[in-house]
Amino acid sequence: MNKKIIATTSLAGCFGCHMSFLDIDERIFDLIELVEFNKSPIDDIKKFTKQVDIGIIEGGCCNSENIEILKAFRENCNILVSLGECAIMGGLPALRNGISIEECLEEAYIGGPTVQENTNKILPNDDELPMLLDKVYPCHEIVKIDYFLPGCAPRADLIWDALIALVTGNEMELPYEVVKFD
Amino acid sequence: MSKKITIEPVTRVEGHGKVTIYMDDQNNVRESRLHIVEFRGFERFVQGRPYWEMPVLVQRLCGICPVSHHLAAAKALDVIVGAGPGDGLTAVGEKMRRLMHYGQFFQSHVLHFFHLSSPDFLFGFDGDPLKRNIIGVAMENRELAMQGVMMRKFGQEVIRLTAGKKIHGTGAVPGGINKNLTIEERDELLKGADPMNADKMVDWSVGALDFFKNYHKANRKMVDEFAAFPSNHLSMVRRDGALDIYHGVLRAVDAEGKTILHDVDYQDYEKYIEEEVRNWSYMKFPYLKEYGKEKGWYRVGPLARLNTCDFIPSPLAQKEFEEFKAYTDGKPNNMSLHYHWARLIEVLHCAEVIRDLLNDPDLQNEDLVVKGEKRHRGVGVLEAPRGTLFHHYEINDDDQVTLANLIVSTTNNNEPMNKAVNHTANAMLNGHAEITEGMMNAVEVAIRAYDPCLSCATHALGKMPLEITMINSNNKIVDQKIK
Numbered sequence: 022m023n024k025k026i027i028a029t030t031s032l033a034g035c036f037g038c039h040m041s042f043l044d045i046d047e048r049i050f051d052l053i054e055l056v057e058f059n060k061s062p063i064d065d066i067k068k069f070t071k072q073v074d075i076g077i078i079e080g081g082c083c084n085s086e087n088i089e090i091l092k093a094f095r096e097n098c099n100i101l102v103s104l105g106e107c108a109i110m111g112g113l114p115a116l117r118n119g120i121s122i123e124e125c126l127e128e129a130y131i132g133g134p135t136v137q138e139n140t141n142k143i144l145p146n147d148d149e150l151p152m153l154l155d156k157v158y159p160c161h162e163i164v165k166i167d168y169f170l171p172g173c174a175p176r177a178d179l180i181w182d183a184l185i186a187l188v189t190g191n192e193m194e195l196p197y198e199v200v201k202f203d
Numbered sequence: 204m205s206k207k208i209t210i211e212p213v214t215r216v217e218g219h220g221k222v223t224i225y226m227d228d229q230n231n232v233r234e235s236r237l238h239i240v241e242f243r244g245f246e247r248f249v250q251g252r253p254y255w256e257m258p259v260l261v262q263r264l265c266g267i268c269p270v271s272h273h274l275a276a277a278k279a280l281d282v283i284v285g286a287g288p289g290d291g292l293t294a295v296g297e298k299m300r301r302l303m304h305y306g307q308f309f310q311s312h313v314l315h316f317f318h319l320s321s322p323d324f325l326f327g328f329d330g331d332p333l334k335r336n337i338i339g340v341a342m343e344n345r346e347l348a349m350q351g352v353m354m355r356k357f358g359q360e361v362i363r364l365t366a367g368k369k370i371h372g373t374g375a376v377p378g379g380i381n382k383n384l385t386i387e388e389r390d391e392l393l394k395g396a397d398p399m400n401a402d403k404m405v406d407w408s409v410g411a412l413d414f415f416k417n418y419h420k421a422n423r424k425m426v427d428e429f430a431a432f433p434s435n436h437l438s439m440v441r442r443d444g445a446l447d448i449y450h451g452v453l454r455a456v457d458a459e460g461k462t463i464l465h466d467v468d469y470q471d472y473e474k475y476i477e478e479e480v481r482n483w484s485y486m487k488f489p490y491l492k493e494y495g496k497e498k499g500w501y502r503v504g505p506l507a508r509l510n511t512c513d514f515i516p517s518p519l520a521q522k523e524f525e526e527f528k529a530y531t532d533g534k535p536n537n538m539s540l541h542y543h544w545a546r547l548i549e550v551l552h553c554a555e556v557i558r559d560l561l562n563d564p565d566l567q568n569e570d571l572v573v574k575g576e577k578r579h580r581g582v583g584v585l586e587a588p589r590g591t592l593f594h595h596y597e598i599n600d601d602d603q604v605t606l607a608n609l610i611v612s613t614t615n616n617n618e619p620m621n622k623a624v625n626h627t628a629n630a631m632l633n634g635h636a637e638i639t640e641g642m643m644n645a646v647e648v649a650i651r652a653y654d655p656c657l658s659c660a661t662h663a664l665g666k667m668p669l670e671i672t673m674i675n676s677n678n679k680i681v682d683q684k685i686k
Contacts, residue, residue, distance in 0.1 A: 034266070035263050035264060035265050035266040035267075035269075036265070036266045036267055037263070037265075037266020037267075037269065037370045037371060038266065039266070040266045040267055040369075040370055041266075041369070041370050043314075043318075043355070044356075044359060044369055044370075046352055046353070046355075046356045047349070047352055047353065047356070049337075049341075049352060050341060050345075050348075050349075050352075053338055053341065058338070112263070113260065113263040116248040116249075117244045117247070117248045119248075120244070120247055120248055122244075124247055125244030125246075125247040125248065126244070128244070128246045128247035128250075129244065129246050129247070130480045130487070131480075133246060133478070133608050134473050134595065134606070134608050135472075135473050135476055135477055135478050135489070135608060135610065136477075136478050136480060136487070137477050137478060137479050137480070137496075139480055143480045143481070143482050144480070144482065145480070145481075145482055145483065145484060145485045146482050147238070147482050147483035147484075149221065149223055149236075149238050149483060150238060150483070150484075150485065173263070173371055174266060174370045174371060177369075
């Protein structure tokens with residue numbers, strides 16, 4: 022059997038979903054018999070080197086860089102999966118959506134109790150930093166997403182079952198425990 | 204012709220980091236910067252939320268050490284609900300939290316060593332980049348990879364049984380905890396089938412430490428000289444000077460070992476610590492107020508902890524600590540790659556503490572929560588795997604948060620990591636017009652030694668992608684390497 026090709030990334034997330042992926046524990050040794058990794062933090066492939074079967078996205082989009090990476094994933098992956106609450110609905114970072122970005126920056130860099138006296142109101146604004154978006158966007162508002170795996174973080178067993186279903190083409194079972202929130 | 208070199212993305216935790224290195228006409232490093240490029244605004248958006256949400260809310264800062272944020276927030280709220288700072292809980296309350304915390308330390312340190320650092324040591328800093336990841340380790344040395352996977356699993360199981368869930372659990376509540384440890388749960392960890400039990404974890408921890416010590420022995424000069432530079436060191440220590448990652452007082456020593464912050468109460472942390480804002484990074488730059496921006500910056504994390512504490516309160520780790528201290532004649536250790544050594548001594552300490560705690564019958568007590576007189580301000584501090592972590596909350600009469608200030612571990616190491624990048628860039632790049640893969644990885648190794656949360660993310664799965672571009676003063680790309 023040809024190995025399926027997988028790519029993963031973390032956008033505006035906490036990396037907890039990737040941690041939960043690692044919680045498949047010793048099954049990782051079975052996984053690497055079934056799949057080959059392309060662009061992913063797991064290896065050194067920085068740019069897609071071929072068309073990928075399954076792309077896994079953790080995190081929503083909070084800056085211009087997140088958008089660029091997400092679009093590259095859509096272009097290069099046959100199937101895209103939103104993994105976890107942040108990718109699916111912005112998650113916790115989206116709590117900033119009701120507040121102006123200026124207010125958030127001022128609280129962190131001017132108003133905080135341990136911030137040195139910042140009379141010149143220096144805020145991080147260097148050209149090297151990507152542009153912050155007006156709010157945090159879920160992935161499916163930017164590109165088409167094919168599957169959603171809920172949870173914060175989604176449980177390792179769910180990630181494992183979904184991967185096996187996608188790799189083998191067999192439909193996965195969805196008992197209540199799997200579809201309920203967190 | 205002057206040049207700018209960009210390394211992007213260095214890594215990702217709460218997003219991405221990148222490095223820019225500016226070269227002068229003679230191809231010498233003029234300046235280097237480690238930028239943290241993401242911003243999430245926690246301090247502002249938690250305002251108005253009910254205080255009891257904080258332990259489950261702010262832990263979503265980080266999926267790699269969520270327990271640190273969960274517990275630091277809970278400790279701040281202990282003060283707010285009148286249970287007292289850190290030591291005011293019931294025996295089962297404090298011990299369950301300690302078990303959770305030591306379990307997390309164990310898994311986080313193991314992840315960093317096996318999944319991320321062992322490929323460098325196994326294949327060499329300039330080894331085949333396609334093999335330098337955890338899959339490469341699994342192919343080359345399945346036993347080593349399996350140990351890493353199973354040790355991390357054990358730590359995650361400790362978290363699950365204390366916090367209810369491996370990632371983003373709910374175990375700690377203001378004033379205590381929401382569950383104790385049943386005998387059955389205890390035995391899962393204490394008497395689990397080989398290798399999933401506490402005794403085996405102690406054995407394997409000794410083995411991991413030996414692996415690094417042998418590597419050090421064979422590569423002494425490189426390990427000792429790589430990104431070595433003097434600094435102050437800050438950590439929490441127990442009141443009697445012991446290493447303690449859950450509760451204590453703040454202590455700092457200078458590069459020679461002189462105490463410059465004398466076991467102070469962290470409720471007053473803002474008297475001692477201030478942060479500078481620089482416009483090229485979302486990460487602030489903390490320093491000891493008394494010594495100012497230039498001289499007051501400090502290291503945190505495993506190396507700093509072993510430099511500030513007087514002893515380690517578990518026998519096997521204490522023996523290793525004595526060897527570690529003797530290596531620098533009792534003076535502070537200022538060698539960046541020795542973070543790995545210190546970290547593995549802590550892994551052993553955690554394994555010993557977990558084993559001993561599991562044998563403590565207090566864990567089955569049922570008085571889970573302490574209540575007292577409500578206050579409006581609380582500070583929670585502990586040692587996270589990557590260093591000292593500060594949470595500070597204030598609330599109003601309606602129990603809503605009105606102020607939140609977080610100084611996370613990796614932020615404390617901002618200046619040292621920038622220094623380490625600068626040292627390595629100078630050592631590797633000066634006089635070279637062309638970039639090699641080895642130079643890029645060297646910068647990466649320097650950052651990685653600190654196990655910053657900005658890198659532990661990508662590191663968690665093995666390897667961070669790196670892109671280095673050299674651009675001349677006319678913005679023309681003169682050289683580019685991607686790996």
